[in-house]
Amino acid sequence: MNFDFSDDQKQMRDAARKFLAEQCPPKAVREVLDGKAAYDKKLWQGLAEMGFLGVAIPEEFGGAGAGHLELCVIAEEMGRANAPVPFSSTVYLAAEALLLAGSDAQKRKWLPKIASGEAIGTLALFEGKGNPSPKAIKLQASGGTLSGVKKPVPDGAIADFAVVAARTGSSGRDSDISLFLIDLKAGGVEAKSLTNVDPTRGQAELTFKNAKAEPLGAAGEGWSILTQVLDRAAVLLAFEQVGGSDRALEMGRDYALDRIAFGRPIGSFQAVKHILADMYVSATLARSNCYYGAWALSTNASELPEAAAAARISATQAFQHCSKNNIQVHGGMGFTWEFDCHMYYRRANTTALTLGSLSYWEDQLIDRMRKKNAA
Amino acid sequence: MNFDDTPQEAAFRAEAKAWIQANAPKQYEEELRKSSLGRSVLKGANILEVAKAWQKKKADAGWACLHWPKEYGGRGASPIERVIWQQEEGPFGKLSGMFIIGHGMCGPTMMAFAGEEQKRKYLPPLASGEKVWCQLFSEPAGGSDVAGLRTRAEKKGDDWIINGQKIWTSGAHYSDYGILLTRTDPTVPKHKGLTMFFLDMKSPGVEVRPIKQASGQSDFNEVYFTDVKIPDSQRLGAVNDGWNVSLTTLMNERMSIGAGVATGFPELFDFCNSLMLEDGPAIEDRSVRSRLANYAVKASGLRYTSMRAISALSKGERPGPENSIGKLVAGSMVQEVAMYALDLQGAAGVLSGPDDAEVAGKFQAMLLRAPGTRVEGGTDEIMRNIIAERVLGLPGDIRVDKDVPFNQIPTKGRA
Numbered sequence: 001m002n003f004d005f006s007d008d009q010k011q012m013r014d015a016a017r018k019f020l021a022e023q024c025p026p027k028a029v030r031e032v033l034d035g036k037a038a039y040d041k042k043l044w045q046g047l048a049e050m051g052f053l054g055v056a057i058p059e060e061f062g063g064a065g066a067g068h069l070e071l072c073v074i075a076e077e078m079g080r081a082n083a084p085v086p087f088s089s090t091v092y093l094a095a096e097a098l099l100l101a102g103s104d105a106q107k108r109k110w111l112p113k114i115a116s117g118e119a120i121g122t123l124a125l126f127e128g129k130g131n132p133s134p135k136a137i138k139l140q141a142s143g144g145t146l147s148g149v150k151k152p153v154p155d156g157a158i159a160d161f162a163v164v165a166a167r168t169g170s171s172g173r174d175s176d177i178s179l180f181l182i183d184l185k186a187g188g189v190e191a192k193s194l195t196n197v198d199p200t201r202g203q204a205e206l207t208f209k210n211a212k213a214e215p216l217g218a219a220g221e222g223w224s225i226l227t228q229v230l231d232r233a234a235v236l237l238a239f240e241q242v243g244g245s246d247r248a249l250e251m252g253r254d255y256a257l258d259r260i261a262f263g264r265p266i267g268s269f270q271a272v273k274h275i276l277a278d279m280y281v282s283a284t285l286a287r288s289n290c291y292y293g294a295w296a297l298s299t300n301a302s303e304l305p306e307a308a309a310a311a312r313i314s315a316t317q318a319f320q321h322c323s324k325n326n327i328q329v330h331g332g333m334g335f336t337w338e339f340d341c342h343m344y345y346r347r348a349n350t351t352a353l354t355l356g357s358l359s360y361w362e363d364q365l366i367d368r369m370r371k372k373n374a375a
Numbered sequence: 376m377n378f379d380d381t382p383q384e385a386a387f388r389a390e391a392k393a394w395i396q397a398n399a400p401k402q403y404e405e406e407l408r409k410s411s412l413g414r415s416v417l418k419g420a421n422i423l424e425v426a427k428a429w430q431k432k433k434a435d436a437g438w439a440c441l442h443w444p445k446e447y448g449g450r451g452a453s454p455i456e457r458v459i460w461q462q463e464e465g466p467f468g469k470l471s472g473m474f475i476i477g478h479g480m481c482g483p484t485m486m487a488f489a490g491e492e493q494k495r496k497y498l499p500p501l502a503s504g505e506k507v508w509c510q511l512f513s514e515p516a517g518g519s520d521v522a523g524l525r526t527r528a529e530k531k532g533d534d535w536i537i538n539g540q541k542i543w544t545s546g547a548h549y550s551d552y553g554i555l556l557t558r559t560d561p562t563v564p565k566h567k568g569l570t571m572f573f574l575d576m577k578s579p580g581v582e583v584r585p586i587k588q589a590s591g592q593s594d595f596n597e598v599y600f601t602d603v604k605i606p607d608s609q610r611l612g613a614v615n616d617g618w619n620v621s622l623t624t625l626m627n628e629r630m631s632i633g634a635g636v637a638t639g640f641p642e643l644f645d646f647c648n649s650l651m652l653e654d655g656p657a658i659e660d661r662s663v664r665s666r667l668a669n670y671a672v673k674a675s676g677l678r679y680t681s682m683r684a685i686s687a688l689s690k691g692e693r694p695g696p697e698n699s700i701g702k703l704v705a706g707s708m709v710q711e712v713a714m715y716a717l718d719l720q721g722a723a724g725v726l727s728g729p730d731d732a733e734v735a736g737k738f739q740a741m742l743l744r745a746p747g748t749r750v751e752g753g754t755d756e757i758m759r760n761i762i763a764e765r766v767l768g769l770p771g772d773i774r775v776d777k778d779v780p781f782n783q784i785p786t787k788g789r790a
Contacts, residue, residue, distance in 0.1 A: 001378050003679070003686040069376060253767050268770040270756070273763035280762055281700045285676030288697070292679045295376045314672040362668035363661075369671065370658060373648065 003291060005073060012066075013073035019050055020081035026340045032084035032200045033343065038158050038193075039202065044085045045117050053091060054115025057099070062112030068232075068298040072239045072290070079240030079319075079351075080247045082343050084200040086120045086155035088240065088354075092233035093154075094121025097163040097179065100232075101217030101225045106181055110161060122159040123229065124150035124206055131360035132230060134177045134223045139208065141166035145188075146180060146208040154354055156204025157193040159184055163229075164213060165222055177222035180213035188212060198346040231308040234355055235293035238308075238315035241351055242290050245283040245315070248322040248344045252276055252329040259331075266329075275329060279322045286311075286318035306372060309365035316352045316361070323348035378682075380459075384689065387456050391463045394436060399467045400429055407466035411737055412637050412709055413590060413744030423549060426470040430504025440478055440502040447486065447494055448502030454688040473546055477501050477508030481554050484624045485573065488611035497552070497573075509550035509576070511541040511598060512621065516786075518543070519757050521556070522565045522618060523776075523784075526600060528557035528572065535559075535572065535610070537580075537603040543751070547583045547596040550576050554624065555605075556617050561782040568781055569617030574605050590743040636705035639712035639741055640674035643667070646716055646734060657719060666715060673708055677701055696766040702748075703758040710745035713738050 005013070023046050031037055047053050056071040057063025064070075071091070078087050095114050098107055098121075113119035127150055130136045139148030146166055153162070161183050169176035182189065188211030196203040217225045253276055256267030266272050293311030296304040323344040327334035334341040352358060380388055403425060406417055417425060433439045434448060441457045443449025452460075461468055471478075482501055485494060500506040517524035526539025537557060547553070553576050560568030576583070580603035585593040612620035647667055650657040657663045681701070684694035716738035717724035726732045727739035749755050763769045776784045 001380065001384075001682065001686050001689050003376060003378065003682040004690075005376065249767075253769065256769060264773065265770055267763075268773060270760065270772060273767075273769050274756070274759040276767055276769065277703075277759035277762040280767060281704060284680060284697045284700050285673060285704070288676050288679035288683060289672055291376070291683065292675065295378075298376065309668075310672045310675050313668060314676055317669075317672070359665060362665045365668045365671060366658065366664040369644070370648070373644075 003295070005069060005294075009069055009073050012070055013077060016050070016052060016074050016077040017080070019046070020077050020083060024081040024083050026082075026343070029082050029084050029200055029340075029343055035199065039086055039155070040084045043083065047085065047087070048115065048117030051115075053087075053117055054111070056091075057095060057111050057115050061107050062115040064115075068236075069294055071236060072294045072297070075236045075239035076243035079243030079347075082200065082244065082247075082347055086122070086158060086202075088201075088233070088237055088351075089122040089155040089159065090114055090120050092236040093123035093229060094159075094161070094163055096232045097123065097216065097225065097229045098181075100228055101179065101221070102181070106214070106216065110181075113160075119160040120155060120158055122153055122155050122162050124153045124156065124162045124164045125226065126150065126152060131356045132226070134174045137165050137167050137177055139164065139166045141168050141178060141180060141213070144212060144214070145210040146182065146213050147210055149205060149207050151205035152194060152196070152203040153206050155202050156206050157191045157202050159191075162206065163216055164208070165226055166213075168219060168222075174223040175220035177226070178219045179216040179222040179225055181216040182208075182211060182213040186212065196350065198350040200343065200347065201350060227305075230355055231305055232297060234308040234312040234361070235290070235297045235304075237351060237355060238286070238290045238293060238311040241315035241319040241348070242283065242287050244344055244347055244351075245279075245286060245318040245322040248319070248326040248341075248348075249276065249279045249283055251341065251344075252279065252322075252326040255330050272329060275325050279325055282318040282321045286314040289314040303372075306365065306368040309361050309368060312355070312361045313358060313365060316358055319344075319348040320352055381689070384455060384459060388459050388463060391438070391460050394438065395463055395467065398432055398436070399464075400425060400470075403470075404466055407469045410469060411642055411741060412639070412748065413592075413740035413742075422470070423473060426473055427504045429467065429470050430474060434499075434503030439504070440482065443482065443486070443498070443502060447482075448499035453691075455685065458685050458688060473507060473549065474504055476510050476545055477506075477550075480510050480624045481508040481552070481573070484554055484571070484611060484620065487623050488571070488620055489573070490608075493608075501552075506551040507546060507549055509544050509547045509553045510624065511544055511547075511553045511555040512624075513543040514540060515542050519754055521621070522569065524556060524558060524569070526555075526557045527561075528559050528570055528605070530559075530607075533607050535570075535605045535607060537572075537574075537600040537605060539600050541598040541600075542586070542595075544583075544596045544598050545594055545751075547576065547598050548585055548593075552576060553598075554611065556621050558781065559617075560615055562780050563615070564778055565776060565781045565784065566618040568615055569621070570614050571611040571617040571620040572605050572609050573611060574603070574609060578603050578605070580604070589746065590740075592744070636677060636701045637709060638670070638674045638677065638705045639709040639716075639738075640670045642734070642737060642741075643670060643712045643716055646738070647719070650719060650733070652719070663719070670708065670712060673704055677704055696762075699758070699762055699766060702752065703755055703762070706745075706749040706755060709741060709748060713742035713745055717742060 023043050028040055051064045052074050054063030055066045056068050059065035127138055164180045164182055166180055167176055168178040188209055190207040192205045194203045194205055256272050257265055259266045290311045293307045296307035327341045330341055333339050437450050440449040441452035441460050445451045512521050514524040528535045528537050555572045555574055557570055558568055559570040580601040582599040584597045586595045587593055647657045647663055680697050684698045687694040720733055727736045729735040732739055764771055
């Protein structure tokens with residue numbers, strides 16, 4: 001048994017950590033947090049030059065052709081650094097959808113641009129409140145054009161193209177849904193930036209008015225493809241959440257060692273130690289669930305749906321738990337704008353929702369476990 | 376990343392599987408598989424006898440205490456081979472319960488501190504289960520603070536005379552030998568005046584009294600010592616160095632990897648899959664699904680954490696600290712799972728008789744046994760201290776009795 005990343009993959013993680021420590025210090029995250037930029041363009045270009053944007057994109061489409069295990073270790077570092085770039089929407093959602101369902105021409109058009117940092121992509125799925133569901137998709141496709149409104153769309157205001165879930169039938173079945181690929185700069189789509197809990201990752205409203213779009217994958221296959229894209233993205237985003245959990249735990253630990261109260265480091269009080277021990281427990285459970293997700297993703301195993309849901313739930317819980325208790329350990333200073341704790345708290349609570357919330361994934365996990373049990 | 380055996384591991388697994396297939400007491404397999412926390416197993420058979428017979432059979436064929444050297448009754452196997460054996464032994468591994476303390480704690484302590492002749496005499500029958508050992512550390516005044524123990528050992532000629540009381544001693548009532556931590560110098564700070572021995576549990580002056588637990592069962596005992604004589608040759612380590620000796624023992628307590636900790640989740644999932652509520656199957660109820668999902672990711676998190684440790688062993692590395700979370704997570708989880716399974720039964724959840732209760736009272740038994748799992752072998756709070764101090768590097772608690780001679784530590788009038 002070798003349920004671990006290889007030495008090469010660990011080296012890649014170290015390289016990514018070093019690169020991000022230099023190129024994405026908290027000061028850089030704050031530039032975006034404070035609204036001085038929509039995302040960190042310099043960092044985005046740097047990530048492209050390091051080969052990180054196209055790490056799981058095959059060489060024939062301009063990527064590094066490494067694989068998803070490599071992408072997992074990079075995702076973890078993106079989460080640890082709280083990187084203010086459209087990595088998850090472009091790489092986990094748009095690129096994965098193209099790899100799963102794109103025609104050769106579609107892949108040739110967009111994947112090299114993703115790898116080189118020239119194109120930002122996203123997935124336009126949600127239409128207001130609610131979790132992923134074919135019933136919630138009202139945006140209409142007819143005659144090769146899309147009409148309707150999508151929100152929230154992650155990184156929608158800065159994206160160059162989007163994968164859009166649209167209604168192409170009215171049978172009441174999943175096959176009413178089809179996917180489309182749309183060049184957002186070609187006209188017909190209006191993008192409006194929306195205020196959100198984590199300003200370091202943009203959210204937008206996209207209004208489609210008879211916007212020309214091309215089908216992505218077969219007609220009526222949209223929901224099935226989407227489910228697979230969400231599963232793959234769930235594993236990758238879970239690695240970001242695990243990276244964020246670890247960083248929040250480290251911040252709390254370091255502060256507890258440094259801060260003196262009642263004549264001793266606060267980390268010597270059991271009340272504080274036990275908070276930190278529990279953070280370690282949830283971060284460790286999440287990491288182990290994520291490793292299983294990584295294995296399933298990289299081998300395209302039949303266990304992927306169940307593994308993805310478990311990784312998603314566990315990592316969401318861990319990041320929320322670690323980021324809120326990091327603030328608690330910091331006391332009043334943790335609640336200031338000046339300290340970095342709230343950046344992780346914001347990120348934890350937005351990543352908890354972007355692919356569908358906890359209750360959605362809990363439901364998915366039990367469905368999938370039942371299916372396996374019945375099989 | 377893969378879950379495959381190396382060719383050597385696969386060969387070892389095949390050999391172990393074939394031997395188990397040919398030799399295990401198959402007639403008890405189903406009962407053992409169904410057993411869970413808080414339920415005694417094997418109706419109509421004496422589990423001690425079945426367990427001893429299985430252990431002896433394993434020892435005769437070289438499958439006992441796999442990681443011990445051959446000359447002491449083991450196999451000289453690698454850590455990963457030990458894990459593979461445990462995986463293959465499956466439900467029959469539950470028969471090893473009565474040997475866990477002897478094999479996991481007393482044996483390694485003897486190996487590190489006993490003389491060569493003693494090791495050759497005592498370890499092989501310990502490995503084969505012919506002799507059962509217990510560990511006599513905890514006392515009424517020293518549980519989590521085990522160094523606060525009071526049992527006295529006084530030198531008289533070539534012997535030591537023991538007086539005092541131990542408590543929470545698992546299996547003392549069927550043990551042949553024990554390792555015993557005593558106080559030999561009360562005038563120095565508590566950690567510096569302790570000495571370790573091993574002794575024959577049939578020695579005159581040793582009295583074992585079972586403790587009736589809150590669950591109604593009796594797994595533990597009180598052990599009283601009245602002028603018990605132990606020859607100096609049975610001392611383990613130097614006089615007053617018993618604390619360091621005990622660290623070897625306790626370190627081994629937490630090294631068990633691969634057997635997997637019981638969380639109660641598989642039982643709860645099966646139960647919810649078959650249970651009908653008023654509005655339909657429990658498994659289709661939203662709140663049930665949410666609870667189940669939360670338990671599911673804890674159980675799978677523990678399973679894959681243990682696989683990460685096994686992978687490290689397979690590569691010949693030392694497992695990381697992540698395995699330290701197992702007992703802490705599983706202990707409280709099994710308690711919550713039991714409470715939730717009863718909750719789903721409504722008022723009828725109070726019934727625990729095998730004919731009246733769902734799943735023959737499995738969850739009611741689990742509920743009553745569960746508080747013990749959060750205390751025994753290190754309380755939840757001690758486990759959190761260990762994670763905080765050894766894994767996260769936080770400072771130890773301030774110890775007010777650290778430099779105080781033991782006999783001057785306040786006792787609030789309790790002797």
